[in-house]
Amino acid sequence: MAKEIERKFLVRENWQPQNAGVDIAQGYLSTVPERTVRVRIKADRAFLTIKGRNEGISRPEFEYEIPVADAEELLQLAEQPVLRKKRYLEKHGGFLWEIDVFAGANVGLVVAEIELPTEDTVFSPPCWLGEEVSGDVRYYNANLIKTPYSLWKK
Structure with a gap:
């Protein structure tokens, strides 16, 4: 089984992009906690991803490239x-690091994610x-x- 081990962090205001980045559009065909089914277009490629329920920072993940038209x-x-x-x-x-x-x-939300080989992997955090x-x-x-970020009580 494929497994994703991922940690997610907010990004401080001192971060500045080091490259042009890539635009992503993603939608969800299922958002129930037991399984999310996502379709994503990232630049000129597209993917269908199925993720299982989180157990800590781990969860099953299956990702398949699909035609952009699909x-x-x-x-x-x-x-x-x-x-x-x-x-x-x-x-x-x-x-x-993936910074979204x-x-x-x-708008206004900036999140960084890191995928790790094990849940207890130690890493050096960037200053941002x-x-x-x-x-x-x-x-x-x-x-x-x-519940988009713009509706959260600050």
Whole structure:
């Protein structure tokens, strides 16, 4: 079984993109906690991803590349709105960080994720890394379509 081990953090205001990033549109065909089914268009490629329930920072994950035309049609079937963000990739301390800058109703939210080989892997945090939000369900992308960041009480 494929397994994703991921930690998620807020990004401090001192972070600046080091590259052009890539636009992402993603929609959810299922958002129940037992399984999320996501379709994503990332630049000129598309993916269908199925994720199981979180157990700590781990969960089953299966991802398959699909034709972009299929993904465009699946986005029409997805729960609305479609989530939009720009993703930047940065290496730090031997790990690849994915920094997502959200758009639309989630503008202002910037989250960094790191995938790890084991749950207890130690890593060196970059200076722009903020509070860890790995266990906070509000920050799950599937939940951001239902309760966008702009509606949260600050």
